Amino acid sequence: MVKAKKFILDKSFAGAPKEDNFKLVEEQLGELKKGEILVEAIWISVDPYIRPYSNHVPAGTTVMGSQIAKVISSNNENFAEGQLVFCSTGWKTHSIINPSLLEKDIMPRFYALPNFGNLSSSLGLGVLGMPGNTALFGFLNICDPKPGETVVISAAAGAVGSHVGQIAKDLGCYVIGFAGSDDKVKWLKETLKFDAAFNYKTKDVTAALLEAAPQGVDCYFDNVGGEFSSAVIYRMNNSGRVSVCGSISSYNANTKELPKVPMLQPAIVFKQLKIEGFIVSRWGDKWMSGIERNLNLIKEGKLIYPEHITAGFENLPQAFMGMLKGENIGKALVKV
Amino acid sequence: MVKAKKFILDKSFAGAPKEDNFKLVEEQLGELKKGEILVEAIWISVDPYIRPYSNHVPAGTTVMGSQIAKVISSNNENFAEGQLVFCSTGWKTHSIINPSLLEKDIMPRFYALPNFGNLSSSLGLGVLGMPGNTALFGFLNICDPKPGETVVISAAAGAVGSHVGQIAKDLGCYVIGFAGSDDKVKWLKETLKFDAAFNYKTKDVTAALLEAAPQGVDCYFDNVGGEFSSAVIYRMNNSGRVSVCGSISSYNANTKELPKVPMLQPAIVFKQLKIEGFIVSRWGDKWMSGIERNLNLIKEGKLIYPEHITAGFENLPQAFMGMLKGENIGKALVKV
Numbered sequence: 001m002v003k004a005k006k007f008i009l010d011k012s013f014a015g016a017p018k019e020d021n022f023k024l025v026e027e028q029l030g031e032l033k034k035g036e037i038l039v040e041a042i043w044i045s046v047d048p049y050i051r052p053y054s055n056h057v058p059a060g061t062t063v064m065g066s067q068i069a070k071v072i073s074s075n076n077e078n079f080a081e082g083q084l085v086f087c088s089t090g091w092k093t094h095s096i097i098n099p100s101l102l103e104k105d106i107m108p109r110f111y112a113l114p115n116f117g118n119l120s121s122s123l124g125l126g127v128l129g130m131p132g133n134t135a136l137f138g139f140l141n142i143c144d145p146k147p148g149e150t151v152v153i154s155a156a157a158g159a160v161g162s163h164v165g166q167i168a169k170d171l172g173c174y175v176i177g178f179a180g181s182d183d184k185v186k187w188l189k190e191t192l193k194f195d196a197a198f199n200y201k202t203k204d205v206t207a208a209l210l211e212a213a214p215q216g217v218d219c220y221f222d223n224v225g226g227e228f229s230s231a232v233i234y235r236m237n238n239s240g241r242v243s244v245c246g247s248i249s250s251y252n253a254n255t256k257e258l259p260k261v262p263m264l265q266p267a268i269v270f271k272q273l274k275i276e277g278f279i280v281s282r283w284g285d286k287w288m289s290g291i292e293r294n295l296n297l298i299k300e301g302k303l304i305y306p307e308h309i310t311a312g313f314e315n316l317p318q319a320f321m322g323m324l325k326g327e328n329i330g331k332a333l334v335k336v
Numbered sequence: 337m338v339k340a341k342k343f344i345l346d347k348s349f350a351g352a353p354k355e356d357n358f359k360l361v362e363e364q365l366g367e368l369k370k371g372e373i374l375v376e377a378i379w380i381s382v383d384p385y386i387r388p389y390s391n392h393v394p395a396g397t398t399v400m401g402s403q404i405a406k407v408i409s410s411n412n413e414n415f416a417e418g419q420l421v422f423c424s425t426g427w428k429t430h431s432i433i434n435p436s437l438l439e440k441d442i443m444p445r446f447y448a449l450p451n452f453g454n455l456s457s458s459l460g461l462g463v464l465g466m467p468g469n470t471a472l473f474g475f476l477n478i479c480d481p482k483p484g485e486t487v488v489i490s491a492a493a494g495a496v497g498s499h500v501g502q503i504a505k506d507l508g509c510y511v512i513g514f515a516g517s518d519d520k521v522k523w524l525k526e527t528l529k530f531d532a533a534f535n536y537k538t539k540d541v542t543a544a545l546l547e548a549a550p551q552g553v554d555c556y557f558d559n560v561g562g563e564f565s566s567a568v569i570y571r572m573n574n575s576g577r578v579s580v581c582g583s584i585s586s587y588n589a590n591t592k593e594l595p596k597v598p599m600l601q602p603a604i605v606f607k608q609l610k611i612e613g614f615i616v617s618r619w620g621d622k623w624m625s626g627i628e629r630n631l632n633l634i635k636e637g638k639l640i641y642p643e644h645i646t647a648g649f650e651n652l653p654q655a656f657m658g659m660l661k662g663e664n665i666g667k668a669l670v671k672v
Contacts, residue, residue, distance in 0.1 A: 274612040
């Protein structure tokens with residue numbers, strides 16, 4: 001009998017998440033029934049999507065999220081003790097799972113972690129997991145980038161944005177990233193070899209694009225939405241493609257009073273733009289092949305994938321709030 | 337030697353077009369060179385696109401637009417006197433054209449009018465011309481509508497919107513139109529058999545959609561943009577498709593100060609919407625087959641295509657301004 005620690009949503013979010021939204025509680029787990037396994041979290045992920053997807057979650061619910069965990073007790077012949085798994089059981093130290101029930105979801109919510117060789121299992125939450133597949137599938141399938149095209153990425157120093165930029169560079173695109181600090185901008189240019197990068201907090205977006213891309217923008221990988229995205233979209237070329245991955249700029253807004261921005265339709269129609277949003281689960285049937293492709297990119301030395309690790313289960317709220325404020329370069333996660 | 341009458345843009349548009357933007361002048365046409373034909377306008381089209389596309393046209397230029405004209409003199413063996421042609425020579429009573437030069441444009445700007453049988457040649461400016469192809473190609477190729485899906489159309493009583501709605505009804509879609517007067521709404525419901533129609537000037541869009549489409553919207557054919565379109569887009573279902581044909585609500589706005597509307601990215605990403613703008617010239621290579629398909633729809637009794645005809649070349653500005661104000665049901669044009 002194991003006592004799990006978990007964070008519940010004590011009060012629903014209103015605006016930016018605050019400490020008092022979260023409450024650390026204990027939960028007594030029962031005996032394993034047939035087919036069940038008991039897992040212990042090693043790494044827990046903090047991702048932007050948790051903020052908007054929690055809008056309609058009742059107070060008292062365990063905070064949502066994915067983890068890499070180790071099987072510590074098994075009543076299922078397919079899972080031995082010591083096996084590492086990816087699971088989406090939320091911010092909990094220990095969870096009881098019946099894999100045969102969970103496997104049927106559209107979005108892969110549970111699987112035995114593939115063999116990453118010498119690489120850290122934590123990558124299963126980042127470059128070799130959901131963010132990595134988001135970057136790979138969401139950029140290539142929706143932006144359909146061609147060598148020589150100009151690609152703009154917002155939140156470019158995050159887990160997804162930095163990955164997209166490196167795929168684009170590898171394809172032979174001209175890559176421009178926007179991020180929220182001078183350190184990130186330096187990293188994008190010097191380490192990731194982006195062709196240009198700007199701090200959107202200190203540089204006007206339109207001016208930056210007129211300077212770095214007088215030829216116009218062909219592909220835009222959008223993590224933020226809002227005024228920023230309207231400005232990029234009005235610098236796009238005919239037949240430009242926008243992949244809308246996220247809308248971070250509105251995640252803390254009241255959904256009944258969304259921020260107002262310049263209307264997009266004149267650009268959309270006169271430049272014949274295509275703007276498409278996606279949730280990565282739509283490529284759920286290709287999940288493992290995506291992980292394999294990204295693993296190959298790492299082996300070929302084509303991907304740099306920093307992790308921003310916070311130590312300690314009890315620091316999950318701080319890690320999450322810090323990630324939403326943009327404190328991380330690369331993937332934000334917690335070492336339990 | 338013929339003296340042509342023509343309207344020039346005497347002052348560039350600022351806001352809604354006014355009488356003093358236009359000036360009627362005369363032009364002495366020269367002798368026909370080899371390969372040239374002289375045509376006389378019979379019907380001249382007034383279309384919404386003329387407003388935004390004239391933004392960067394210098395004062396003194398002939399107002400743009402298409403016409404159905406008759407060859408009255410020919411120095412080209414392929415065109416006999418009496419032949420009817422479609423041409424885009426602007427608001428002019430007479431024009432000299434060298435067809436072999438014009439034919440090379442991407443957008444069909446000149447062609448011998450196909451045989452419409454007993455139907456009026458004026459249809460070559462509407463249901464059997466650019467607006468008809470806009471409705472057919474722009475709706476089917478971008479919205480990709482399926483039987484049983486819910487389709488919303490803005491500016492639904494115009495030449496394009498009314499055509500789209502009838503194609504959608506024929507496919508077995510549930511069709512909801514928005515227009516700017518109670519007469520138009522009555523016409524959409526009673527004559528075109530739309531499943532629902534509303535006057536957007538007197539009925540809140542969101543309330544109308546909650547009432548007529550509690551099941552949500554799958555396809556939106558957008559002629560107007562702006563606040564109206566944001567409201568429709570926030571009522572769309574997962575994997576909804578938006579075909580952006582026009583942005584009439586912003587055509588009179590200063591392009592440096594576009595109206596602000598609620599940002600669309602949260603809907604785009606969480607509902608995985610696809611929003612695509614188009615200019616009908618992209619289907620230029622299928623132009624004549626589009627006209628043929630629409631002609632067949634007419635022969636099968638599946639298309640009602642009213643014309644709103646203003647008599648007299650000198651009334652072109654009034655016809656154009658009236659169309660922009662929504663005075664027409666169906667295609668607005670001028671009988672010279």
